[in-house]
Amino acid sequence: MRYLRTKKFSSRVLFYLVLTAVFIVTIFPVFYTLMGSFKSNMELLTDGGRIIPSKFIFDNYKEAWKLANFKQYTYNSLFLAFFIVVGTIITSTVAGYVFERGNFRYKNIIFGMVISSMFVSLGSLTLYPQLMIAKAFGINTSLWGVIIIRVLGMNVTNLFITRSYIRTISVEIDESAKVDGCSFFRIYRSIIFPLLKPLIATLAILTFRFAWNDYLMPMVFTLSSPERMPLVVGIMNLKGSGAAASSWNLMLAGSSIAVIPMIIVYLIFNRYFIQGLTAGAVKG
Amino acid sequence: MKNKNNNKGSSSQIKWYKKDSAQAILMLAPMLIGFFLFTYAPIGYILRYAFFKSNGFKETFIGLENFVRVFTRDLPYWKSLNNALILTFGKLAVEIPLALFLAVLLNKGRKGTGFFRVAFFLPTVISAAIAGLIYSLMFGSFNGIVNEILQSAGLIERSINWFSTKGTALFVVGFASVWNNFGINMIFFLMALQSVPKELYECADLDGVNPIQRFFKITLPMIGPTFQVVLLNAIVGSLKMADLILSTTNGQPGGKTEVVMTYVFKYFFGYDGRAIEIGYASAMAIVTAVILALISSIYMKLSNKLGNSY
Numbered sequence: 001m002r003y004l005r006t007k008k009f010s011s012r013v014l015f016y017l018v019l020t021a022v023f024i025v026t027i028f029p030v031f032y033t034l035m036g037s038f039k040s041n042m043e044l045l046t047d048g049g050r051i052i053p054s055k056f057i058f059d060n061y062k063e064a065w066k067l068a069n070f071k072q073y074t075y076n077s078l079f080l081a082f083f084i085v086v087g088t089i090i091t092s093t094v095a096g097y098v099f100e101r102g103n104f105r106y107k108n109i110i111f112g113m114v115i116s117s118m119f120v121s122l123g124s125l126t127l128y129p130q131l132m133i134a135k136a137f138g139i140n141t142s143l144w145g146v147i148i149i150r151v152l153g154m155n156v157t158n159l160f161i162t163r164s165y166i167r168t169i170s171v172e173i174d175e176s177a178k179v180d181g182c183s184f185f186r187i188y189r190s191i192i193f194p195l196l197k198p199l200i201a202t203l204a205i206l207t208f209r210f211a212w213n214d215y216l217m218p219m220v221f222t223l224s225s226p227e228r229m230p231l232v233v234g235i236m237n238l239k240g241s242g243a244a245a246s247s248w249n250l251m252l253a254g255s256s257i258a259v260i261p262m263i264i265v266y267l268i269f270n271r272y273f274i275q276g277l278t279a280g281a282v283k284g
Numbered sequence: 285m286k287n288k289n290n291n292k293g294s295s296s297q298i299k300w301y302k303k304d305s306a307q308a309i310l311m312l313a314p315m316l317i318g319f320f321l322f323t324y325a326p327i328g329y330i331l332r333y334a335f336f337k338s339n340g341f342k343e344t345f346i347g348l349e350n351f352v353r354v355f356t357r358d359l360p361y362w363k364s365l366n367n368a369l370i371l372t373f374g375k376l377a378v379e380i381p382l383a384l385f386l387a388v389l390l391n392k393g394r395k396g397t398g399f400f401r402v403a404f405f406l407p408t409v410i411s412a413a414i415a416g417l418i419y420s421l422m423f424g425s426f427n428g429i430v431n432e433i434l435q436s437a438g439l440i441e442r443s444i445n446w447f448s449t450k451g452t453a454l455f456v457v458g459f460a461s462v463w464n465n466f467g468i469n470m471i472f473f474l475m476a477l478q479s480v481p482k483e484l485y486e487c488a489d490l491d492g493v494n495p496i497q498r499f500f501k502i503t504l505p506m507i508g509p510t511f512q513v514v515l516l517n518a519i520v521g522s523l524k525m526a527d528l529i530l531s532t533t534n535g536q537p538g539g540k541t542e543v544v545m546t547y548v549f550k551y552f553f554g555y556d557g558r559a560i561e562i563g564y565a566s567a568m569a570i571v572t573a574v575i576l577a578l579i580s581s582i583y584m585k586l587s588n589k590l591g592n593s594y
Contacts, residue, residue, distance in 0.1 A: 015389060019400045022386065026404055029418045029463065032429060036421065044421075049432030091315050102308030110316065117323050122330070123524045124545055125569040128552040128562065129326035152318020184304040185311060213411030215527045220553060232411050236531055239417060248421065255414050266409045270402050273409070274471055 033259065037061070037252040044248045060253040068250045070257055072227055073234035077212060077258070080143050080230050084211040085204050087151030088158065092203055093196055095154060096162025097188050101174060118156045124216050131220055143228055145221050150211065158203060165199045166192060205265070205272045212262055231258040333566040340560050350567030360539060361568060364547035365575065367454065371543060372522035375458040380515060383466045387473035388503065401474070405467035412464055416531030419460035423447070450540040453533045457541065461528055465521075469514050476510035477503065508590045516583060523576060544572055 032051060036044060037060055039053040047054075064070040099111050130149055131140055139145040169192065177187050215232050222228045229237060235254045238247055266273060334350055336343045354361055386404060390397045407415070423430050425445040434440045446452045484502050493501070504511070526545040529535065535542035535550075550558050551565035 012394070015392070015394065016396070019386075019389060019396075023400060023403050026407060026463070026467075029415075029422060030406065030410070032422060033418050045427050047427070049427075049429055049436075051429070094311050095315050098308045098312045102305065102312070104305035104308050110312075113324075114319060117319070122327070122569055122573050124526050124549055125552075125572065126323075126326035126330065127549070128565070129329035130322055132329065133321055133325055148318065149322045152315055153322050154315050154319045184307040188311070209409055213409075213413075215411060215413040215530075216549075223553075232413050235417065236413055239531070240534075251417060252421070255417060258414055259410055262409050262411075263406065266406065267402070270405070274405070 030259065030263070033252055034256055037249070037256040039249060039252075041247070041249040044252070057249075060249045061257075064250045064253040064257070068238065068247070068254070069226070069234065070231070070250075070254050073229055073231045073254070074257060076143060076228055076234075077230040077232075080146060080214075080218065081208055081211040083147045084150045085207045087147060088155065088207045089200055089203055091151055092155065092158035092162050093193060093200070094188065095159050096166050097192055099159070100163045100166045101171075101187075101192075102184065114154055114159065115156060117154075127217060127220050130217075134221070140221060141225055141228075143218065143221065143230070146214075146218050149217070150214075158207075161203070162196070162199060165196065169195055201269070202272045202275055205269050208265065209262065209273070212258075330566040330569050333563050334570050336563040336566075338562040340562055343563070346563070350564050351571070353564065354568055354571050358568075360542070361544070361547060363540075364542040365544045365572070367541060368523050368525065368543040368545070371454055371458055371461075371525065372519060374454070375461050375522060376515070376518055378458075379462045379466050380469060380518065382462070383469035384473050384511075386466075387470050387477055388499070390470075390474055391477040401471075404470055407463050408465065408467040410464065412461075412525075412527040413531040415460050415464045416457075416528045419456055419463075420447070420532045423456045447533055448537055450537070453537070453541045457528060457532050460532065461522065461525065464528070465518070469518060472510060472514045473507065476507035480506045512584075512587045512590045515587070516580065519583060520576065520580060523579070548572060 035051055035053060038056045038058065039060075040055070040057050043050070043054060095114075099107065131145075134140040134145040134149065139148060173191055174187050177191055182190070212230075213232060214230075215236065218230050219233045219236070222230075222233060226234070226237060231254065235251055235258065238251050238254065241247075333343075335345060335347060337346045337349070338344075390401055422428055423446040425431070425443055425447070428443075428446070430446075431440070431443040435443065444452060446456050480503065484506070485498065488498050488502055524545055525543055526549060529541065529543050529546045533541040535546060548565055548568045549555065551561050551568065554560035
């Protein structure tokens with residue numbers, strides 16, 4: 001009996017030891033970055049072995065914010081993320097609704113074409129033609145190009161999530177609204193959309209994470225106009241510039257500005273993150 | 285009379301139907317236009333330009349010459365593809381078992397597991413580009429904390445210049461990528477584990493099955509379908525890795541750590557002082573897409589047993 005109890009106890013100790021070890025490796029880089037953002041550049045370059053700064057320097061943030069344009073980058077990131085999130089919520093729910101409840105010719109063929117894009121998607125390899133097409137419409141030098149491509153580009157995962165969610169809403173609600181004279185669009189606006197609230201939270205969170213962290217597409221759309229860069233692009237731009245070695249403190253302050261809001265959003269809404277990801281990837 | 289009414293009803297129904305479907309098409313139209321413009325048209329663009337020589341201003345038709353060049357004269361392309369494969373399989377060999385192992389631990393429902401779950405998922409919300417930046421600082425040759433830790437632990441004598449050789453550089457990139465992605469796979473596994481009926485384990489316990497048998501004979505087959513999809517996503521996602529490479533090694537030293545996505549990307553945009561060769565980049569994009577599709581379908585064939593394991 002005692003043998004069993006000690007065995008149970010030691011397995012529990014082992015359990016927490018393993019998890020704590022992984023926890024340290026997981027959290028350390030974030031912690032190190034946050035601490036690094038308070039170090040002087042000198043300390044970053046010569047005394048990287050120290051985790052806690054010898055002296056906390058808040059000027060890094062001030063300098064990044066004012067001199068290195070991070071104020072503008074932050075604004076651009078918020079701008080980009082806001083419009084992509086709002087736009088994606090609208091297009092995803094509309095597309096999910098139309099494909100689930102709508103009736104029109106070629107519906108299944110169109111749906112098939114949208115779905116099959118998942119398999120021919122080339123990722124970053126289509127960035128150049130996308131940029132050229134945006135150029136034809138004169139939206140290649142602003143973040144609007146990125147917003148339009150992301151919003152209208154129809155994210156297949158989002159489409160799957162909304163479509164299967166709308167399927168769970170009883171069709172009788174639609175039909176009784178129809179009897180009362182609601183049009184197809186009106187049913188979406190007054191009945192379906194308000195019922196999608198929990199899903200919208202999930203969509204918003206996932207899209208925010210994607211838009212806020214996106215790098216390559218906003219980069220190629222702002223190559224020639226640094227004042228339009230979002231945070232991640234701005235930070236990378238600093239790294240690629242000749243002054244990289246002398247601006248680690250700014251890069252780390254910038255990274256913290258980019259990472260902290262994301263972490264806060266995640267910690268508050270982590271339930272939605274996890275729901276959305278699992279709904280999209282496994283059940284979809 | 286009755287008949288007439290019926291007729292009226294159905295004709296108004298048809299009207300309704302027509303009106304509704306017109307509205308449906310109108311609602312979908314902006315997305316459809318955007319979709320064809322920004323998803324299908326780029327593919328058409330690449331298919332066309334693959335047969336041209338173009339620097340963005342001047343273009344000449346050269347037939348299959350671009351493809352001949354990929355297959356016969358461009359060793360660095362195949363090396364970059366090889367790097368992507370090495371990186372993918374190297375990192376997934378760690379990432380997937382780690383994610384599964386942690387999911388099994390967290391599924392025990394002991395105290396504090398919620399906390400660990402939230403923490404382990406946290407790196408996933410950080411941009412891959414920023415993750416690369418953080419890791420290139422931590423693995424810096426003179427000022428990196430990793431060297432300091434290894435030295436003070438007595439594991440190495442002199443600082444390692446992590447980014448100076450291909451092997452160590454790819455190791456760092458792989459490490460960063462595992463850090464950045466294992467949380468998501470862990471969550472998928474955790475969800476799958478939670479749907480395994482508890483009775484199965486109870487029966488197994490009665491039969492005196494040991495934990496290792498339990499894992500391989502019950503857990504793994506039960507989460508097989510999830511495992512198949514998660515692994516496919518992880519393979520394709522890793523082969524398409526670009527941000528992390530650009531923000532850590534950027535192909536250095538001497539293009540030895542270039543992966544296929546960054547290699548082709550640089551031909552499209554003339555990034556890093558390379559000449560812009562849109563035609564050639566398009567041809568490489570097509571070859572890459574076909575190879576990725578082949579890898580996915582071979583994987584699906586091979587893993588079908590996993591997907592249908594119960």
